[in-house]
Amino acid sequence: MGNPLEITDLVYKKNQKKIITDLNLTLKPGKIVALLGENGAGKTTLMRIISGVAKNYRGTVKVASFAKEADRKAHLSFTDGLTGFANSTKINDIVKFYQILYHDFSLKQFEQLRKFMNLDSDMRLSEMSKGMKEKLVIALTFSRKTDLYLLDEPFSGIDAMARKKIIKSIILWKQEKSTILVSDHFVNEIAAVLDEVVIIKNKTVCMHKSTEAIRADNQSVEEFYESFYQREEDE
Amino acid sequence: MEFKDNIPIYLQIKQYLYRQIITGKLKPGKKIPSVRELAVQLTVNVNTVQRALQQMNFEGILYTKRGEGNFVTEDTTLLEKTKRELIDAELDKFVQSMNSLGVSDEQILKSLTEYLKEERK
């Protein structure tokens, strides 16, 4: 079993505009890694490429050594916005969908996560707040057993309590060998749980460093991250 | 428990556990919470807790029973020493900040005695 994620020389264009250029990134097993960058830096696009949804890119993407899209999708769990469901869909029905679609989905684990997140399984999507929906998405994502978890901005627009729940669930339910890549444009709230940060700037990875190494230089992760964007403003 | 984000967290976890041991919240010879429990309780990364515990094992203040977890040492001299170090570190900080205010060592001693007298009343 190779690394959970290996990207080499990735280039992605859309509408004649380069969104990602010459991106290389390797993640080791058992890490929690933040993918940081401004809004529109290409974080979501990168996750969509990794999970085989975005097409027509150059370079290679391997998830747990698998390059074929179908295999990649089997070995990663991506926080999908559940947009493929009608608003009247109940949590129960979504769970059925996940059970049918993914071999590695554990109903037992989902039930634990659901209780931890205080979600009622008879609830419909339309009745849920943004925070509840995000909690559901996280519960579904972590109910699968995969090598790589991709969490796309799980903290955007939700309250502090929901955020704490989600962070705790990451610590509680992460398997030892699996790696989590979590994107955010703001690092403060998750800094303490991170092993590494990956900063995206100018359409590529401009820094990949361990958080404890950053702190060993007496810098906070947030200062470190901001310094990359600061420099640009100064120039 | 809030951590400072510009100091390695494993060091802060160690500090936290030293205090727990010295104040008797974690008793000599008793098992400390598991790595995951500590991670959740402190909202930090499991690997970071692991690193802190490894170092404390190395220092001898904790010892591992295979398959059972980490236990606080019963070596009283080591515990005393750890307490001493912790107190020294605090005093060091105090003296340094006093010095930076322009207070001489003699004055520190005098002020401290007076202060404590006042407080006791």
Added chain:
Amino acid sequence: MTEFSRLFNRLFKIKTKKLHVLLFFQIIAALACAFFTYYEVINWHIRKNPQNNVGILPEWALYFVFLAFFVIFFVYFITPLQSEKFNRSQTWHLAAISDGQFYLVNVLSTFVSFIYFIVLEFVTVMILLFSSYLTDKPVVYFFRDLLKSILRNLDINVFWIILGTIVLAILSCFFLYFVISFFNFASRAILDFVPANINGAVVKVLHIVIIFGLIWFFFKIQNIFVYQVLLSVIHPTNYGLNFSSSLPFAILANAISDLILLSSNIFLINHFYEATEHK
């Protein structure tokens, strides 16, 4: 293949859920129509319509059949449009299956749910007719005569024509599905290549323009392809055969068009067409 069948089952269940509701409304609507033909309402009094000489059950069956034409036609056009929603959805595309295979599952489940709906309609008609048959004298005579005339005219040629027509209908059904997907995939793929600095409304208009361009282009090609290329290559007279009907030719032309469309759709969805995370 297990992924394929699991996905098929799930999609089939979702797609037929609404069809059941539709069937239910059709039955109720037919009953309502039958009721108002059979009875008259005059000054808030209900009485049997004197001009009517058939029972309410055959009336019900008749209206149901009448509505069935519209409903089936409606479903025929609506289901492929619905299935494009699944093609576009990121949620579904994340299933651990290649996109080409997902497209096949989606098309097949749409087709099967359409056939399933026709079977449901047929069964309902049969139930209604059978109950009328049991209760109504004129209906019994009508069916007896109908059966007689069918048996009188039955020969092997008719059988082949019916079979050929069914095959052609199925192929045309797929043709519609494939064409709709093709326009969807191709227009989106083209849109992704258009330079970026244009706003939302312009994109929508442009999308429509591209679709119409594609339609025009497509039928141009289709015409040339079918009438000039295919006709010269595979026309039966080339092989000294003499067919009175053009049915075999139509079937063959349709099958070839279907295959070409299907492969280009699979190519497009595997390499260019991106699912969206938005609703």
